[in-house]
Amino acid sequence: MMRFKPCIIIPVYNHKDGIVTTLELLHDYKIPIIIVDDGSDVDTQAVLASQEKIGVHLYRFDTNQGKGSAVLKGMAEAYQAGYTHALQLDADRQHDINDIPKFINLAQKNPTTLIYGDPIFDDSIPTGRLIGRYLTHFWVCVEILSLKIVDTMCGFRLYPLDKVHDLMQKVRLGQRMDFDTDIMVRLIWENVPIMALPTQVIYPKTGISHFNYLSDNIRLIKMHVTLVFGMLRRFPRLLRQHHAVKHWSKIPERGTPLAFNLMLWIYKYLGRRIFQIVLVPVMAYFFVWGKTARHASQQYLKKVYALGSSHPKMATSPTLSSSFYHFIQFGLSALDRMASWNGDIKYHDIDAGDIHALKDLAQSGKGAVIIGSHLGNLELSRALLDDAIKMNILVFTDHALKFNAMLAHVNSKVKNSLIQISHLGPDTAIMLKEKIDQGELIVILGDRTPTNHSKERLHYVEFLGDTAPFSQGPFILASLLACPVYLLFCLKEEDGYHVHFEHFTDAIILNRKTRDAELKPVIQRFAKRLEYYCLQQPFQWFNFFDFWHK
């Protein structure tokens, strides 16, 4: 068990009346109190001196140095004195002292987390403040690459002191009104988990605010400029960082990588066009640094070209720019996936023909296996089906797992339709069998790239003019489940998405002893269908690995 020793820190600047009441109210909680007098007038000094006599720790600046300086001084002293956590509280009674036990309780359970007051305002908030708050929210969202609004202005929060101490050694934090936001953004950059605690905030009529509209606003602008540049410098790391904004009343949620949040944020708030524009430099980055993917794309496009594709961009031999186009299509497909789960791609955007056949099958109550692929946007067809239709997509790769888990965050329908499989065991088979028996559909990808090390059973079959290894797994699974098998491709064509849904076989029947030999023509037949569609829409096969490796 980690040591837990909290204290309360209150910066005071001429809050002579408020502070006495505050201290009286705090008395019951029996938590040590540190007051930092930020150069208050003589009257306030006298009041504070009387409090020191009854056990409050008092530190004093001769001249006014700013709220940030005062709180930092208090935290440095608290850390030296062996306190592990500090609850920051304003002296002017804006904050609801009754919430202190909640802060302490949460901090005890989450000792490494910054617990921040998420203010609930009553009508007393001045309009100017409200506008300022929204501006700050916007900039903070940019600075920490977050989709969720995180309040960084409320000075009612509980810090883990070791983290603050480390940060103070590294940078000079905001000394004045810029302090609250500055320290919080930087702690988030340091990957300190944060948790919101909703708390009532009032602006007392008698309260004195020391916010100077001109100088403090200039200070805030300067801070945001610094932070935005700081964000840009940390961009790659922040994108990888798992951003865990927890809410006090919820079970800790799974963190969402910032890159995804950023993508979704751009899509939601700036729109599809801006997303497409942003996509270009992002894909250029992957194109330049992703050597394996770039090579794989070129290798694949050359094969398509050699076989002859009707696609207009395949009229001449593929170049580097064809591969870049391929990358961009990949990004756009991610965009379409997000859009479809967000409900922005409607039924009529998709060619109706085959989706009816798919619906009919789903409603027939006869379980079936659908073999999909990395060609096109398989999940788009799922997004169009009703909730009542159970179409389970098996996802294996870690990458897809993450992306889908994030989509599940956006739309609960995703969660219900994905079976995330980290291992294939007997239990998985039983679970799938039960689903088939209940008339559900199971979608499995037929062109997963087998990894070099795996002992997976493969068949080398002809695909785009060369032999490539295909995993036997999906086909054996379909055979074991003893149900009809279909193929599904959802391709983006000139006039929108088209669903291609075809019957593959009533059942893959294999004799246990001669299975290997019997399976090969089945897999070959699938590879040929995949090839057929690849030649139609070559830039939509999103398999950026050396697929033909021997």
Added chain:
Amino acid sequence: MNDLILELKTLIIESLNLEEITPDEIDPDALLFGDGLGLDSIDALELGLAIHKKYDVKLSANSEESRQHFTSVTTLAAFITGNQKK
């Protein structure tokens, strides 16, 4: 219990077409997958369905727990016995 263990060993051999080994050669406590018997994921699927067919077992929603039942022949036998009583 011993009868069930023998039955399961035979089921494994038959369903996975492991003609070269006899039931006696299977250590009931050895790991079925990974280093022990060395079965792979396809074997796992087949075995799962063979067991489902023969014993009509029901699995809990907890996949971690379900996975534990298939550790070895012994754990599998215990699971099937428990499942049939219900």
